[in-house]
Amino acid sequence: MNASGTEKLLLKVSEAAEALGISRSHCYELIQSGKLPSIKLGASVRVPACWLRQFVDHEVLRWQEAHGEK
Numbered sequence: 001m002n003a004s005g006t007e008k009l010l011l012k013v014s015e016a017a018e019a020l021g022i023s024r025s026h027c028y029e030l031i032q033s034g035k036l037p038s039i040k041l042g043a044s045v046r047v048p049a050c051w052l053r054q055f056v057d058h059e060v061l062r063w064q065e066a067h068g069e070k
Contacts, residue, residue, distance in 0.1 A: 010039070010046035019052060030055075 011019065016036070017027035027047075030036035037051045063069075 008049060010041075010048055011052065013038075013045055013047065016047040016052055020056070 008015070013027050013031070014024050017024045020027065022030075027036065031038045031045065031047070036047065036055050038045050038047045040046075
């Protein structure tokens with residue numbers, strides 16, 4: 001949430017990386033590989049917060065399936 005108490009809908013790559021606990025360059029690698037969806041607004045790259053959550057959910061599910069869980 002930001003200072004006004006609202007949740008950001010679009011995150012900068014650095015913010016998405018921080019939320020994931022990874023480096024900014026690794027986040028760009030995920031975006032360039034197509035694993036993490038993003039949108040371009042002019043020259044800016046943004047990651048929609050809902051897509052970031054879906055990415056994490058997908059990765060958790062993939063891990064669970066690979067390890068015979070769920």
